[in-house]
Amino acid sequence: MNLKIPIFALIGMLFTTSMTWAADNKINSVRIWPSPDNTRIVLDLDDVPQYSYFPLKNPERLVIDIADTTGKFNFDGVQNDSDLLKKIRYSTAKNKQSIRLVLELNKNIKPNIFSLRPTAPYGNRLVIDLGDKDTGVASKSSPKSVVRYQDDEQSELPVIIAIDAGHGGEDPGSIGYAGSYEKNVTLAIGKALAELIDNEPGMKAIMVRDGDYYVGYGKRTDIARQHRANLFVSIHADAFTTPQPSGASVWVLSMRRADTELGRWLEKSEKHSELLGGAAEIIQSSRSDEVGLPQTIIGLTRDSSMTTSYEVSEGVIQELRKVTKLHKKRPQAASLAVLTSPDIPSILVETGFISNPKEEKNLNWSAHRQKLAKALHKAISDHFKHNPPHGTLLAKLKQNSRTHRVRSGESLSLLAQRYNVSVKNIKVANNLNTDVVRIGQVLTIPRS
């Protein structure tokens, strides 16, 4: 054995080795998006990640090896509000060309890991979903909404409005002319609408998402169904490739593909958004128009559900036209991923074009958002007061009502006393937000 290898040769060999095995991928940033029932962790990388992973028990951990990657990204600075993830740290890698990450978990969680290709504003990503498998497929929940009021003749249930703020978390939605994210606009308008609805006796709002995290489209309608929602309202902001288009539009489910250019564009762009935040490879195969419902029930509920959707959308347009420009004066039909739940009346409101500089400014302005929310609230509330679902407080108020013309000296509290009903119920029945009544005003008096 000849040990006399010249030192320069040795250096040369090492150098060659490191050149050949150059690890050229790198973690640039990390985002952690906790939602109520899962956590999404996103690693931004220079290149498409080559990865493998396995779980470890006692304590629960998830080990991820990423090949051809170097650099020590500092995980300490990453904001982590997740209940599922304790911390991310490095461990000894399999070899010098790879890194090993250890995710310390708070419980045994089955992960779903996949890579995402670059889509603005992000580059190559590795996505680690912890928690329920939110792949866009709705779970098999029973269609409770159909039998909801069967034995409930005397109940005073609230009318439930599921508010779906579009996009969220890793999916920014459309990006505005000046860089605003649609996901933030939709959440702000959604929250304003929820507050208005919750302030109204006989109605209750459910936020499909109430923070900055992503919810798969199947899961969105699933949440609405679990809460037995009477209406599903999805809030969005439009974008186009040019800054000119502007105005709001309202969309309802179509069982056919869209037959207008705008409809096809929207189908494409909203689906595109799903790819930004969702499990891209699973979307195509899992998409189904009738998510988790038996055919018979779809047949029974589709007609009435679509009628309601259409009626509400017309009302929404009438109210929106008072506060903003309209892009389309009639409800539009398209087969959008988020509107594929035929058992729940559903509408999608594009509140304006975020790609239009003026409308982007408006959509970022809280007074304008409030106006939009008020318009939506009025249309929705009017619809359900005129057409209250059976078994709800609104149905009871409508059924038991009579009228009274206000005379001099009469007040709401006096009338409430005389008719033996509460001031609150008179206000609900008449959509009043003040205690002041005028002489000659005709009031609906609910029976107690």
Ligand SMILES: [Zn+2]
């Ligand atoms: Zn959108």
